[in-house]
Amino acid sequence: MSHSLQFFTPSRAPYLNLQKVPATSYIRFPVLNFPSKKHSFTIIKSLSSDLDAASSQVLDSGNGQNGATRGLSAEKVAAASSHVPSDSGAAAGIDVDAVKEAELKENGFRSTRRTKIICTIGPATCGFEQLEALAVGGMNVARINMCHGTREWHRMVIERVRRLNEEKGFAVAIMMDTEGSEIHMGDLGGAASAKAEDGEIWTFSVRAFGTPRPERTINVNYDGFAEDVKVGDELLVDGGMVRFEVIEKIGPDVKCRCTDPGLLLPRANLTFWRGGSLVRERNAMLPTISSKDWLDIDFGIAEGVDFIAISFVKSAEVINHLKSYIAARSRGSDIAVIAKIESIDSLKNLEEIILASDGAMVARGDLGVQIPLEQVPSAQQRIVQVCRQLNKPVIVASQLLESMIEYPTPTRAEVADVSEAVRQRADALMLSGESAMGQYPDKALAVLRSVSVRIEKWWREEKRHEAMVLPDVGASFADSISEEICISAAKMANNLEVDALFVYTKTGHMASLLSRCRPDCPIFAFTTTTSVRRRLNLQWGLIPFRLGFSDDMESNLNKTFSLLKARGMIKSGDLVIAVSDMLQSIQVMNVP
């Protein structure tokens, strides 16, 4: 994302007027001579500012990082909010996210959740009330997996999430996850599952079986299947949940004996192995982005989804291709592309893939099939680290709370796994089957929420955040200035123990640079468009607000203070550090 830098001439920067600045320390950088503009850089500590009357700007906050909002019922949240539809454009009143507002009032700044949560939507959660319960529970991003469901179903879910945002004031972003070229079984003719017993002979085939599906038959989506497998190969369903051995090939039909019994789920993933090595994990006849994926991507662009996650990325090339495709078609709507790291190739080309993408997902489900399971944790740590270094949001996904598909409480091991991802300071955690088809989607979400809040708090109290070398990511001198400002502001915020960082950002870039520093306090990110606001909802520690703001920082701050104070989201005396991408400055001030 490029970041355009706007400088103010001193006459337009109110805090250069020293009369207004109390006798406290400030640093002023020399005016630099850039072509055709005058520029000044200011760091001012403690600024008094007189408040305007409550402004008429539309302001709405990012949804539900409501970690510690135990017992925040939908009713309570509704009562806390007097919502004005965020897209109304009418500069009338304040539009504040109900869950966030309730949380800030109840728990104060410090205990807001920093780690974001993605919920995969499926049959268990696609109803409007079910989606609302997830939003109230803190879902930041709703994911639809194009592997499952029909076009109509996907459209319906997107429409419902939109309506939820508009009617209830949430900012839930939508992530579309492509099917990719993986090999998987058919949909079991509508059955929810099928049991494969030890020693049973099953037929796997590219043939479409009639309905009802003959007993012990499985349709496979890969035309080259029968040619590619050999007698003696092992066929793994969902990375080993069920195993078969190939015993005979008859034309398109492959007869297999079940060697590890288990439950077959519709469209389950298939890989085949020879002599202990993976021989085929993806459809060799398909490119990374298949023609079905391109149709889905067109659909996602038309629907204006916020993120497109690409399965089985092998190189940066495919990401670059997709990004230019989106740029040519989406007319400025700027859909972010997330690379799913789930193959050996993607690990080999990790840095270049992440550099080309707008974020990455540690897709542990498939990754754990392709590399030995015991290597997944170190791969996860490396991916999270590289993403933070390159300033890209990173998602840890799959099996975080797998047992909660069936049980109302997680295992201790699952809680430890979630804690580790939070401790690594990943931007987001993702629920898959737990929210898509599990029995306890809301409980699983509550576990992610409470574990995140607890571990974040513990880590802050212990001052355990490990110093990470943050290499320069800026492509220009202006970008480098933004970076330095964010690093300094975050450091100051920690040392001074401020209550919140404020960032005024049009593209969202400055907010992500602050998020990358993982400061102790939450970051209030003010941005002018609803789409940037939704996108920022994926990033660590950001509370995104939509706010119509001007080039005049003092008036922006005054407006923000009045609006937030009027809503009880901040109070006089709170210590705040503000930065903006319009004026390269750091200001430290108490809320008047």
Ligand SMILES: Nc1ncnc2c1ncn2[C@@H]1O[C@H](COP(=O)(O)OP(=O)(O)O)[C@@H](O)[C@H]1O
């Ligand atoms: N749109 C959907 N319709 C039906 N079932 C779904 C849908 N999305 C997800 N699921 C179910 O939830 C499970 C977990 O979701 P996910 O991890 O996204 O998919 P997969 O298991 O294919 O990798 C799927 O295996 C499937 O059973």
Ligand SMILES: C=C(OP(=O)(O)O)C(=O)O
């Ligand atoms: C998230 C993943 O991808 P999918 O669920 O689409 O297979 C994964 O493999 O972990």
Ligand SMILES: [K+]
């Ligand atoms: K997928």
Ligand SMILES: [Mg+2]
């Ligand atoms: Mg996968």
